[in-house]
Amino acid sequence: MASCCLRAWSLWLLCSCAASPPNFVLLFADDLGFGDLGCYGHPSSLTPNLDRLAAAGLRLTDFYCTSPVCSPSRASLLTGRYQTRSGIYPGVLYPGSVGGLPLNETTIAEVLKPLGYATAAVGKWHLGLGANGTFLPTKQGFDHFLGIPYSHDMGPCQNLTCFPPDVKCFGVCDVGTVTVPLMYGEVIKQQPVNFPELESAYSDFAVDFITASAKNKQPFFLYYPSHHTHYPQYAGAGAAGRSLRGPFGDSLLEFDNTVGNLMTTLKKTGVINNTLVFFTADNGPELMRMSRGGNSGALKCGKGTTYEGGMREPAIAYWPGRIQPGVTHELASTLDILPTIASLAGATLPKVMLDGVDMTEILVKRGKSKREAMMFYPVDPSEKYGLFALRLGKYKAHFYTRGSSHSSTVPDQDCSVLTALKFHDPPLIFDVEADPSENYPLSLEERPDLQDVLKRIKAVKTQFEASMVFGESQISKGSDPNLRPCCNPECSPKPSCCHC
Structure with a gap:
């Protein structure tokens, strides 16, 4: 009987999609902790729109990114493949990086383009710029792009205004390089970027894209990787000073306001019932920034580490009439977004080794996950060390542990940059359902049943x-100062003359 119902549901879904292909809005926060949203337990975060999404949609409690830092996590999200396969390691890409996400990798946008989808990316790209914009979104399947090609702290910020009327950015960011550019397509629109007005520009761009696509009756994919809440935080007049959490809370509120604008637009254009909205984040909070760095909630450590706080993220799936409100504890990952979107759209999967699995059963049927395990690579993965950790069912085994500068300042010394790489044999094993804080490693002597668990792990x-083939490291290709974007490329002296 259950199988008949499932077949009937699948048939209905396929017929529905054939008549009117679903739209997709993918929201991706930056350096956001598992405990930062109101709907995930933070007592003073102001995130009403995300909270409403969670209340009316499906909230995932065991959802993981693939890396505790930005570029590799984004590569996995868009390709459904661990970053080690595409070569986005070790660390992240910079303004002058020679490499980027290889063009032979297939992104979600490229999966959808053959089906006639309109595609747009707005916000933080951070998958390479390259010579003549080789690695920009417009070369990776996106029709439109408005955003910054890398992280918004990768330029001097000490003299820039982050909050109105003229509150300067906290910190200095990266000195000695060009100021951060805002690009429209492949052209620099503004340099340096105007932080207090940036989110408004992003929101307008995204709203216009949805409106135009709906008017043209064209299915669409909107990818919105926000800069919020990455350091340095910023916000415009609509959010500055309006939260209870200071600059971090204000930037989070501004992101939430944009989410609200997008949801209103989906309703006004009449496409909300045919749109999957999915929200998650790229990695855990940068705890070294203290109150400006986010919150891991009950999870251990944060950004830069392979503990839960570094790679377990809030995630919300919303689709009226298709996804029933509730909570799921099934194992899932950013890797699973590409195959899920492909399945729902009726698209052909890339003919490469994928690490993601289709989440449709979890989302629309509240069923079991097809994901058996989650792998944890460090910021600098290598074939020599392999996986740092692995989660199988409710058990997580740490083969290596190490702290990180990104997670220093918290009382837990395991998180500190001073805590060096340590090999564990046998591995540390935690029951992350009973102990998500990874405080109490289980004893193999006291729990002989764990021998079978360890054997399976x-x-x-x-x-x-054995299946992992490391791609050529794109970050190890190095940097060329001539590749750093400049709106006035013939000017002198650089980088200070790159101003428009």
């Missing part, structure tokens, strides 16, 4: 690592 690890 090691078997999954061996099988996975």
Whole structure:
């Protein structure tokens, strides 16, 4: 009987999609912790729009990114493949980086383009710029792009205004390089970027894209990787000083306001019932910034580490009439977004080794996950060390642990940059359902049943690592100062003359 119902549901879904292909809005926050949203337990965060999405949609409690830093996490999200395959490691890409997401990798946008989808990216790209814009979104399947090609702290910010009327940015960011540019398509529109007005520009761009696509009756994919709440935080007049959490809370509120604008637009254009809205984040909070760095909630450590706080993220799926409100504890990942979107759209999957699985069963049927395990690579993965950790079911095994500068300042010394790489044999094993804080490693002597668990974990690890072919490291290709974007490329002296 259950199988008949499932077949009937699948048939109905396919017929519905054939008549009117679904739209997709993918929201991706930056350096946001598991405990930062009101709907995930923060007592003073002001995130009413995301909270409403969570209340009316499906909230995922066991959702993971693939890296505790930005570029590799974004590569995995858009390709459905671990960053080690595409070569987005070690660390992140910079303004003058020679490499970027290889053009032979297939993004979600490229999966949808053959089906006639309109595609747009707005916000933080951080997957490479390259010579003549080689790696920009417009070369990776996106029709439109408005945003910054890398992280917004990758330029001097000490003299820039982050909050109105003239509150300067907290910190200095990266000195000695060009100021951060805002690009429209492949052209620099503004340099340096005007932070207090940036989110308004993004919101207007995204609203216009949805409105135009709906008017043209064209299915669309909107990818909105926000800069919020990455350091340095910023916000415009609509959010500055309006939260209870200071600059961090204001930037989070501004992001939430844009989410509200997008939801209003989906309703006004009449496409909300045919649109999957999915929200998550790229990695955990940068705890070294203290109150300006976000919150991991009950999870251990944060950005830069392979503990839960570094890679377990809030996630919300919303689709009226298709996704029933509730909570799921099924295992899922950013890797699973590409195959899920492909399945719902009726698109052909890339003919490469994918690490993602289709989440449709979780989202629309509240069923079981097809994901058996989650792998944890450090910021600097290598074939020599392999996986740092692996989660199988409710158990997580740490083969290596290490702190990070991104997570220093918290009392837990395991998070500190001073805590060096340590090999564990046997691995540290935690029940992350009972102990999500990873405080209490389980004893193999007291729990002989864990020997079977460890045996299965090691078997999954061996099988996975045998399938892993490391792509050529794009970050190790180095940097060329001539590749740093300048709106006035013939000017002198650089970088100070790059101003428009």
